[in-house]
Amino acid sequence: MLLHLRLKACSLWGIIPELASRAHIVNIHKVVEEAIQVAKVSINELSAIAVTNGPGLAGFLLVGVNFAKGLSNSLNIPLIGVNHLEGHISACFVENEKFNF
Structure with a gap:
């Protein structure tokens, strides 16, 4: 299915x-x-669930947020909303907490 979607996306x-x-x-x-x-x-x-809650395309956000809500509710743990752009920036610090700017 994923390959099919990639091929379709490429053709369009x-x-x-x-x-x-x-x-x-x-x-x-x-x-x-x-x-x-x-x-x-x-x-x-797991002690919490983090999920991108925006900005972004509505369809993608709905899938992720609703899955995360269900998981956090079923595990009875907090749900933490994360800004999509801040998430990309924060990912730079996962392996290296100190960055030379």
């Missing part, structure tokens, strides 16, 4: 938001499972 010179949002719905569970495995923690060890 870009991403088709509606199709990409549908792919997010299909794949979000697998992506979260993989992230938990890579982090080498169990889902019950």
